Amino acid sequence: MSNSWETIIGLEVHAQLSTESKIFCSCSTRFGDEPNANTCPVCLGLPGALPVLNWRAVELGARAALALGLRINHQSIFARKNYFYPDLPKGYQISQYDRPFSADGTLEIMTAERDEAGHAHEWKPMTVRITRLHLEEDAGKNVHEGLPDVDRYSYIDLNRAGVPLAEIVTEPDFRSSWEAYDYVNHVRRALQSVGASDADMEKGNLRCEANVSVRRKGETAFGTKVELKNLNSVRFMQKAVEFEVERHIKTLESGGRLTQETRLWDDRLSETRVMRSKEEAHDYRYFPEPDLPPLVVTDEFIATIGSSLPELPGPRAKRFGESYGLSFSDASQLTSDRSLADYYEQAVEASGGNARGAANWIRSELLRELEHAGLTADKSPVPADELGALVRLIDEDKISGKQGKDVLVEMFATGKSAGAIVEERGLVQVSDTGEIDRVIDEVIAANPNQLEHYRAGKETLFGFFVGQIMKASKGKANPKIVNERLKEKLK
Numbered sequence: 069m070s071n072s073w074e075t076i077i078g079l080e081v082h083a084q085l086s087t088e089s090k091i092f093c094s095c096s097t098r099f100g101d102e103p104n105a106n107t108c109p110v111c112l113g114l115p116g117a118l119p120v121l122n123w124r125a126v127e128l129g130a131r132a133a134l135a136l137g138l139r140i141n142h143q144s145i146f147a148r149k150n151y152f153y154p155d156l157p158k159g160y161q162i163s164q165y166d167r168p169f170s171a172d173g174t175l176e177i178m179t180a181e182r183d184e185a186g187h188a189h190e191w192k193p194m195t196v197r198i199t200r201l202h203l204e205e206d207a208g209k210n211v212h213e214g215l216p217d218v219d220r221y222s223y224i225d226l227n228r229a230g231v232p233l234a235e236i237v238t239e240p241d242f243r244s245s246w247e248a249y250d251y252v253n254h255v256r257r258a259l260q261s262v263g264a265s266d267a268d269m270e271k272g273n274l275r276c277e278a279n280v281s282v283r284r285k286g287e288t289a290f291g292t293k294v295e296l297k298n299l300n301s302v303r304f305m306q307k308a309v310e311f312e313v314e315r316h317i318k319t320l321e322s323g324g325r326l327t328q329e330t331r332l333w334d335d336r337l338s339e340t341r342v343m344r345s346k347e348e349a350h351d352y353r354y355f356p357e358p359d360l361p362p363l364v365v366t367d368e369f370i371a372t373i374g375s376s377l378p379e380l381p382g383p384r385a386k387r388f389g390e391s392y393g394l395s396f397s398d399a400s401q402l403t404s405d406r407s408l409a410d411y412y413e414q415a416v417e418a419s420g421g422n423a424r425g426a427a428n429w430i431r432s433e434l435l436r437e438l439e440h441a442g443l444t445a446d447k448s449p450v451p452a453d454e455l456g457a458l459v460r461l462i463d464e465d466k467i468s469g470k471q472g473k474d475v476l477v478e479m480f481a482t483g484k485s486a487g488a489i490v491e492e493r494g495l496v497q498v499s500d501t502g503e504i505d506r507v508i509d510e511v512i513a514a515n516p517n518q519l520e521h522y523r524a525g526k527e528t529l530f531g532f533f534v535g536q537i538m539k540a541s542k543g544k545a546n547p548k549i550v551n552e553r554l555k556e557k558l559k
């Protein structure tokens with residue numbers, strides 16, 4: 069692939085706001101209910117029914133906007149976006165158009181290119197400009213599978229019609245599929261951490277679309293763009309963008325022409341296909357929604373929301389890197405979930421300040437146990453203070469790291485403290501040099517042949533002696549001291 073090309077990507081993310089009821093009526097937003105159970109004259113679009121704005125959606129929209137660095141407008145206008153589709157009973161969607169809820173965001177994210185195996189190299193900061201975040205209602209859903217006579221009928225479930233969404237649109241700032249990938253993950257974590265959205269792509273409460281084009285490096289005009297839809301996971305989005313970039317470059321280099329169109333990602337075939345061309349594009353004939361007054365928010369409202377936000381995952385990962393000396397990937401893993409980040413900070417404190425030790429134990433041992441049990445950090449049977457206490461026992465050479473692993477597994481299974489298990493099992497590590505010397509002498513005396521070979525230059529036998537000593541001490545001897553003393557004695 070020629071690298072004289074530049075990729076241009078802009079993203080649209082639709083996030084479902086975590087309200088209990090819909091944005092313009094009191095129907096439930098619960099996922100998985102009987103089809104059409106949660107509907108009323110408003111969300112069915114019956115004549116004469118009037119929408120009433122759910123203020124909780126505004127609060128959550130504001131949390132989302134501030135978490136992504138946007139400015140909230142004091143006044144925004146709801147508008148009708150007109151189009152006909154079976155899952156849209158009103159014939160229009162209530163959205164926002166020229167006066168959106170919030171605009172002009174700048175968001176700092178971390179991004180890295182990946183190698184063939186998907187490993188990230190060299191994380192670096194990137195600033196993304198977010199054009200706007202506006203509030204709107206979702207449409208219903210056409211169902212074409214799993215019901216009788218689907219070859220003859222289409223089914224419509226309107227439970228989702230009227231569910232509140234925040235649509236988040238960026239400037240065309242991304243230059244690679246991985247930048248787009250890292251942005252969507254950042255947005256997901258930020259929305260989750262402020263409680264604005266569950267942002268779960270599997271449940272469809274976070275969806276994204278990508279606008280992709282390429283141009284020769286140095287050119288300023290944009291190339292023909294393609295809109296990608298049906299991207300059901302962040303990984304699918306990344307793969308679809310990558311596929312499109314290659315298709316564009318191949319087409320242009322062989323003298324072909326591109327058409328502006330909307331394409332869908334087919335993960336089974338690992339390719340995109342045309343959904344509709346520009347000629348079929350909608351003219352939405354937006355106009356202000358006559359049934360809703362302008363949405364007005366005060367400075368006090370914005371300030372109250374702002375002061376109630378927790379520390380966001382991005383800045384928190386940065387702080388973990390600076391004050392705990394963690395690598396970016398370790399820090400972002402530990403801040404990916406708020407309860408895990410809180411757990412980590414408490415464990416560091418309880419360990420007496422061993423930030424790296426606590427990070428290693430959580431990342432390698434605790435997370436494995438949690439994952440196995442299907443638990444999050446706040447439900448861990450091993451409290452953060454106890455994990456810290458375990459790290460401390462190892463730091464103080466009371467037990468070895470190897471013993472520590474067994475102790476953690478037992479703590480997890482029984483809920484007992486590290487101290488209690490160490491005592492019960494008689495695990496205390498022997499660091500008394502006199503006692504260790506005695507065991508070393510015995511082992512050396514019992515293996516005269518090995519000693520002779522070692523002194524003759526076969527240094528690999530050192531490991532043999534360590535093994536014998538650890539065995540003779542039933543694993544209790546402090547390996548660090550064993551190594552030091554043994555070197556001394558074998559001279």
Ligand SMILES: [Zn+2]
Nearest residue numbers: 093095108111
């Ligand atoms: Zn309703």
